[in-house]
Structure formats: structure tokens, C-alpha cells
Amino acid sequence: MSKETTGNAFDYTLFKRLMRYTKPYKFTFTGVAISAVLLSVFAIARPILLKQTVDNYIITKDLNGLTLFILLMGVVLLFEVIFQLLFIYYANWLGQSVIKDIRIKLFKHMMAFKMKYFDNSSVGILVTRAVSDIERIAEIFSNGLFMIVSDLLKMLVVIGVMLTTNWRLSLIVFCVLPVILYATRLFQKAMKKAFIDVRAQVANLNSFVQERISGMKIVQLFVREDEEYENFRKINKKHERAWVKTVWYNSIFFAVAELLTSITTGLIVWYGGLRVIVGEIELGTIFMFIQLSQMLFGPLRQIADKFNTLQMGMVAANRIFDILDTSSTIEDKGNVIATNFKGDxxxxxxxxxxxxxxxxxxxxxxxxxxxxxxxxxxxxxxxxxxxxxxxxxxxxxxxxxxxxxxxxxxxxxxxxxxxxxxxxxxxxxxxxxxxxxxxxxxxxxxxxxxxxxxxxxxxxxxxxxxxxxxxxxxxxxxxxxxxxxxxxxxxxxxxxxxxxxxxxxxxxxxxxxxxxxxxxxxxxxxxxxxxxxxxxxxxxxxxxxxxxxxxxxxxxxxxxxxxxxxxxxxxxxxxxxxxxxxxxxxxxx
Structure with a gap:
């Protein structure tokens, strides 16, 4: 089991173990994966059709051709919407099915624990593991894994289309790309550590609230309301700081990413406009590259966000598997069935x-x-x-x-x-x-x-x-x-x-x-x-x-x-x- 203190952005061993729970749903898993691929194909088709529409029908003022391509773009958009709907529904369905199985296994495992385990464990923390942490695992499938795969495929296809269309304009985009990739990497590592702290503070908060509500009679009998209120303020402050740290990292990263995207768009318009004037490229190419660059940088920003979701789910999975790997059960190797004790x-x-x-x-x-x-x-x-x-x-x-x-x-x-x-x-x-x-x-x-x-x-x-x-x-x-x-x-x-x-x-x-x-x-x-x-x-x-x-x-x-x-x-x-x-x-x- 990987340690929570590691700053690794991704734990393959942990991920592989989690994927075993998708085996009963391999048909749905395959369908969602195919939908992710088709979504990237339909997304790339739109800027290509836009280029053809501008160069061949808008500039030439061909109304019939323009109408035909507008209809074609509408059909592509319709298919994209259908597959997006299927993708979102079944990705979420898969996630809920997986955590249903994990939650059942976890609860059954905890019921077999020795009393000593519960003597040394916080009820609030165990409830957090069985409820909110497991919900984080579901998000790996609904907002993490498949969305990342879809975005990566989309980016690869975008890069291929750019290079085959105009390598000079492509270089402008690719010069900015390493900066965004480096920023994304730093962001992922920082967020991994931040999310570990967040989950720890959520568990502490749940544990504190659960215990005080259960023991409210004692709190009131001994007039401890003010003291417990101050204790809660301190714990809640730590919880707030943990979350604010993630907000701070997000604010920096997305601001930098947006700035770099805008600079890239400006360079495409400047250099591409000069090439259009001298007749080296067509106007539709600029439109296509602006859209393609946004499709390249957009997923990068989204991948970082979805990678956060994936990482938070992996941290939660790590905590769940820690409990599942705990061998604190009473040894049950007896083969004698007790029936009608005499009572000696x-x-x-x-x-x-x-x-x-x-x-x-x-x-x-x-x-x-x-x-x-x-x-x-x-x-x-x-x-x-x-x-x-x-x-x-x-x-x-x-x-x-x-x-x-x-x-x-x-x-x-x-x-x-x-x-x-x-x-x-x-x-x-x-x-x-x-x-x-x-x-x-x-x-x-x-x-x-x-x-x-x-x-x-x-x-x-x-x-x-x-x-x-x-x-x-x-x-x-x-x-x-x-x-x-x-x-x-x-x-x-x-x-x-x-x-x-x-x-x-x-x-x-x-x-x-x-x-x-x-x-x-x-x-x-x-x-x-x-x-x-x-x-x-x-x-x-x-x-x-x-x-x-x-x-x-x-x-x-x-x-x-x-x-x-x-x-x-x-x-x-x-x-x-x-x-x-x-x-x-x-x-x-």
C-alpha cells in the first residue's frame, strides 16, 4: 500500500488494484471508453469543418455549400451531444456500481474486526471512510479517469492535425505548450499533498462533531459548551486552511494557464494574419488554429482539474484499502457447530x-x-x-x-x-x-x-x-x-x-x-x-x-x-x- 505522505502524482499499483473492481462491469467499462474516443473524434471534426466552411463557402459566397456544411456541422454536434450524454451517464453509473461493491466489502470487513480495533478507532473517522471517502472513489470514474483519457486523445489528435496543416503555426503553439505542461506538473504535486491534508481534516472534523453530538448530554451537564465551541472553531479553522490551500493552488494555476492561452491566440492571429496577407495560408486556417489551440490548452487545464479529482479519489482509495488490509479479525477456524449448549x-x-x-x-x-x-x-x-x-x-x-x-x-x-x-x-x-x-x-x-x-x-x-x-x-x-x-x-x-x-x-x-x-x-x-x-x-x-x-x-x-x-x-x-x-x-x- 502506498504511503499517504508520498508526493507522487499517481500510484499505479493502487490504481491497478482499484481497477479490479470494474471487472464485473467490463461491458459498461468498454462502452464508456469507446464513447471517450468518439467524443475526441467529434470534437476535432468541428474546427476542420469550420476551416472548410470559411475557405470554400464563406469567402467564395457559396450559399448552397455553406448551408450544406452548416447542416453537416449540426449533425456532428448532435452525435457529440448523444455520446456526451451516454458517456456522462454510464461513467457515473460505473462509479456508483464500483463503490457499492467496495462499500459492501468494507462494511463486511469491519463487522468482523476485533473489539480492540474499535476500542482504538474513532467512530467519526470510520464513518468518513465508509461514506465520504468512498464517494470520492466514484468520482475517479465519473470525472477523472475517462475524462482524462478523452482529453489526452483529443490533444494527440489536435497535435496531429496542426502538424499536417501548418507546421509554422504549430511551432507557435508548441513553444507555449512546455510551459503549461511544467506548470501542470507542479500543480499536480502540490495538490496531491494538499488533498491528503484535506481528507485528514475532514475526518478530524467528522470525528469531533460525531463525538460531541453523541455526548451532548455530558457537554451540557458539565457546562462545557464554550470550551467545545472553541475547540470546534480551532478544528474548523484547520479544515478551512486545508481547503483554502487547494483554492490558492487552483487560482494560481488557472490564471497562468489562461494568460498563456491568450498569448498563444494573439501570436496565432499576428503571425497567421501576416501569412494570409502575403497569400501563404488561407483565412480558415487561422480560425481552425485558434480553435485547435483552445482545444489543446483547454483539456490541459481541465486535465489538471480532473487529475485533482483522480488524486483525491486515489487518496480516498488508499485510506479505504488501508482498512481492508487491516487484519484485526478474530481467527475463525473452528469447524464445530455449536447447537443446544448444555452450558458447562x-x-x-x-x-x-x-x-x-x-x-x-x-x-x-x-x-x-x-x-x-x-x-x-x-x-x-x-x-x-x-x-x-x-x-x-x-x-x-x-x-x-x-x-x-x-x-x-x-x-x-x-x-x-x-x-x-x-x-x-x-x-x-x-x-x-x-x-x-x-x-x-x-x-x-x-x-x-x-x-x-x-x-x-x-x-x-x-x-x-x-x-x-x-x-x-x-x-x-x-x-x-x-x-x-x-x-x-x-x-x-x-x-x-x-x-x-x-x-x-x-x-x-x-x-x-x-x-x-x-x-x-x-x-x-x-x-x-x-x-x-x-x-x-x-x-x-x-x-x-x-x-x-x-x-x-x-x-x-x-x-x-x-x-x-x-x-x-x-x-x-x-x-x-x-x-x-x-x-x-x-x-x-
Whole structure:
């Protein structure tokens, strides 16, 4: 993969890789390429016909011949318009088809990433890559590649016509040509670096805005509006400067190009006029050379502009391929299909750290028997949630082994493993969709009738029926139309309808109203009945009813036992925790 810091105007390896995505559309690709060639032919025909019209019919005052050639020029113009229409439409269609395929591949690739990748990546930047950067790739086809090819062909044909018509006038044009070519080259290199900066600033701006909008409640709660406004001003200023730099380069280049074109036209008129007076060339030749010189210099200016589009698309493609080349996926080589787990879970000397040389779990070993409800308690940062992440293989362990029903979780296919484990997280995420779709996640194998029956079983049907449109109520982005307790109930139901072999609950009822808390407690009892359940316990009722309690501290298991057994240990960690936290809670209740 080419480095973004290179000042190269064009990266052939990157371009070749991008062209592979056009293979499914090779018929359209060929048609657009042919249209580009024909457009250059029709464009050259116009000045040639103009010369013939001036010399043979206007000067000789041949009205019939003039009418015929005017009609002929009209026909040529009509064909040019038709092919221009086909060219623009199908070039854009090809670009959109290619980015559709790339976007699908990118999204599928990102969905397979480890959680660690998302831990270290900005959501705003990833959104920029998947949306705006990919749109830049489409412009390679619509306004870049084919237009450049068409312009280059046009320029080659123009040069050939000039040389065969009058080499002296051609020399006048060619003397200015190297200056424009040199200016174009400098312009392209400067714009490549400028566009890299632009894309970086766009990503930073998107990331900042996305995070602040998502965390607007925190911004307002802590009265950070003025500070965030100033931060935004600074980031937006950098974004502006990056774009202004590209505008500055454009302003210089196009002004110089326009000046050189005007000088060339003046020299053609001056020298050509003298030759007409002495009878060396015909008047129509001057008209043709003026038009041909504009057709030669015009594409040069446009090529520079289109090359900018091509370069911006290549920079975007480079960023997209960087993500596609990222191998941050969980290894999925298991060939055992997990079906109907009994629920025997075993952690054997498991060691794990999110960062290298920073271990979070230090040789964890415990067993959960089929049908047991196990509560994991401990202070924040003890490693409770890490156990959940490892069981689902959101992360891979550093050493040791985790088995379910005697089989290592690495031997299960990832899809089937996660399909047998349902999780209710403390921070419930709901999509901007109906309650029904948030429960089924549009799984066609789960019917609305099954959802309603499950809701009745765990005691949340009445709550859902009280909402407008009931199960078809749209909860909006992240479920903002529901309270935290209601979102939690939806999450319980979402887990329950999948009929998992193993259930993991990050129980969170500390911030919900008493009515929702009672519903959640009832749902917890129903959903854990008869299946293996691991619960990150926050409430006393859950801890007491658990078949076993695992007490963690600083990534180690310090105690294991039932509620009564652990309370009997003098100066025990659980006993102290219970007296400080749970007993105080019991007194309040």
C-alpha cells in the first residue's frame, strides 16, 4: 500500500488494484471508453469543418455549400451531444456500481474486526471512510479517469492535425505548450499533498462533531459548551486552511494557464494574419488554429482539474484499502457447530490483557455447571466484564483455555458460538427502528407471535402494549424514546427470544425506577430459569439467589462460594463488600 505522505502524482499499483473492481462491469467499462474516443473524434471534426466552411463557402459566397456544411456541422454536434450524454451517464453509473461493491466489502470487513480495533478507532473517522471517502472513489470514474483519457486523445489528435496543416503555426503553439505542461506538473504535486491534508481534516472534523453530538448530554451537564465551541472553531479553522490551500493552488494555476492561452491566440492571429496577407495560408486556417489551440490548452487545464479529482479519489482509495488490509479479525477456524449448549463452562488458567504487557486477568480458573446461575462481584476494574468479552471471543485470550461442554471455544465456528450465547449489557443499545425489529434484529426465523408470547412469559408484554403502535413503536436513535429501564426490558426480551444455551447478564437496575426494577427482576428470574447464567451482579437480590458467587479483585479470583458460605469467612473480601455496599442497600430497601 502506498504511503499517504508520498508526493507522487499517481500510484499505479493502487490504481491497478482499484481497477479490479470494474471487472464485473467490463461491458459498461468498454462502452464508456469507446464513447471517450468518439467524443475526441467529434470534437476535432468541428474546427476542420469550420476551416472548410470559411475557405470554400464563406469567402467564395457559396450559399448552397455553406448551408450544406452548416447542416453537416449540426449533425456532428448532435452525435457529440448523444455520446456526451451516454458517456456522462454510464461513467457515473460505473462509479456508483464500483463503490457499492467496495462499500459492501468494507462494511463486511469491519463487522468482523476485533473489539480492540474499535476500542482504538474513532467512530467519526470510520464513518468518513465508509461514506465520504468512498464517494470520492466514484468520482475517479465519473470525472477523472475517462475524462482524462478523452482529453489526452483529443490533444494527440489536435497535435496531429496542426502538424499536417501548418507546421509554422504549430511551432507557435508548441513553444507555449512546455510551459503549461511544467506548470501542470507542479500543480499536480502540490495538490496531491494538499488533498491528503484535506481528507485528514475532514475526518478530524467528522470525528469531533460525531463525538460531541453523541455526548451532548455530558457537554451540557458539565457546562462545557464554550470550551467545545472553541475547540470546534480551532478544528474548523484547520479544515478551512486545508481547503483554502487547494483554492490558492487552483487560482494560481488557472490564471497562468489562461494568460498563456491568450498569448498563444494573439501570436496565432499576428503571425497567421501576416501569412494570409502575403497569400501563404488561407483565412480558415487561422480560425481552425485558434480553435485547435483552445482545444489543446483547454483539456490541459481541465486535465489538471480532473487529475485533482483522480488524486483525491486515489487518496480516498488508499485510506479505504488501508482498512481492508487491516487484519484485526478474530481467527475463525473452528469447524464445530455449536447447537443446544448444555452450558458447562470452564475457564482454565486464563490470562488476558487488552494491551501488551498489561495483563488484566491473571490466571483465572473456575467452572460453571449446566443450569447454574453464577454471580460475579467485585470492584470496578476487577475484570468482571472482561470475562464476558472473552466468553464470546470478542477478544482472544493470551494463554489458558475456555471450554463449553468440554470443547474449546476456539474449536467452535464463531457464528454458531455467539448464536448460542445471549448477552444483556449494562449499556443497552437500540437501533432507530421499531421495538419488534430491535428484538428480532430482523431475524426472519423469529415471528411477531413468538416475540409476543415471550414478552408475556417474562412480564413485559403489558409495558409494550401501553406504547403507541405497541411492538411497532419506533424508539428512534439509541432508543431515546424509552427510559433506561424500558430499554433494559427490551434487551432482556431480545436475549430471551433467541433461546440461548448460555445467558450473560450485566445486570443494571441502579438507575431505573422501582416499577421497571420489579419488571427487570421478574424478567431476570424467568430468563435465567433452567439455563446456565453468568451475572455481573449489582443488586443484592441477584447475589443472594445465585448458586455460586465468584469474587474478583485486580484480575484474580479471591473467593468462591454461596452467599451464606462467603459471609461466614472472617475478614473475607465478599463479607466486607457486602457490609459496605450490599448491606447498606438492604437497609435502604
Amino acid at each position: 463452562i470452564s475457564f482454565k488458567n486464563v490470562r488476558f490483557g487488552y494491551l501488551e504487557n498489561e495483563e488484566v486477568l491473571h490466571g483465572i480458573t473456575f467452572d460453571v455447571k449446566s443450569g447454574e446461575t453464577v454471580a460475579i462481584v467485585g470492584a470496578t476494574g476487577a475484570g468482571k466484564s472482561t470475562i464476558i468479552n472473552l466468553l464470546n471471543r470478542f477478544y482472544d485470550i493470551n494463554s489458558g483455555d475456555i471450554t463449553i461442554d468440554g470443547t474449546s471455544i476456539k474449536d467452535f465456528s464463531l457464528e454458531s458460538l455467539r448464536g448460542q450465547i445471549a448477552i444483556v449489557l449494562q449499556d443497552v443499545f437500540l437501533f432507530a427502528d421499531t421495538i419488534l425489529n430491535n428484538i428480532t434484529l430482523k431475524n426472519n426465523s423469529i415471528t411477531e407471535e413468538q416475540v409476543i408470547e415471550a414478552a408475556k412469559e417474562i412480564g413485559v408484554h403489558k409495558f409494550i402494549k401501553s406504547l403507541p403502535h405497541t411492538y411497532h413503536y419506533n424508539v428512534k436513535e439509541r432508543g431515546v424514546m424509552l427510559s433506561s429501564g424500558q430499554r433494559q426490558l427490551i434487551a432482556f426480551l431480545r436475549a430471551y427470544v433467541t433461546n440461548p444455551g448460555i445467558l450473560v447478564l450485566d445486570e443494571a437496575t441502579s438507575s431505573v425506577d422501582s416499577y421497571s426494577e420489579k419488571l427487570i427482576q421478574k424478567a431476570t428470574e424467568r430468563i435465567t430459569r433452567g439455563r446456565t447464567s453468568i451475572i455481573i451482579a449489582h443488586r443484592l437480590a441477584t447475589v443472594k439467589k445465585a448458586d455460586k458467587i465468584i469474587v474478583m479483585d485486580a484480575g484474580k479470583i479471591v473467593e468462591t462460594g454461596t452467599h451464606k458460605e462467603l459471609l461466614k469467612k472472617e475478614n473475607g473480601y465478599y463479607k466486607n463488600l457486602y457490609e459496605v455496599q450490599f448491606l447498606a442497600e438492604e437497609e435502604v430497601i
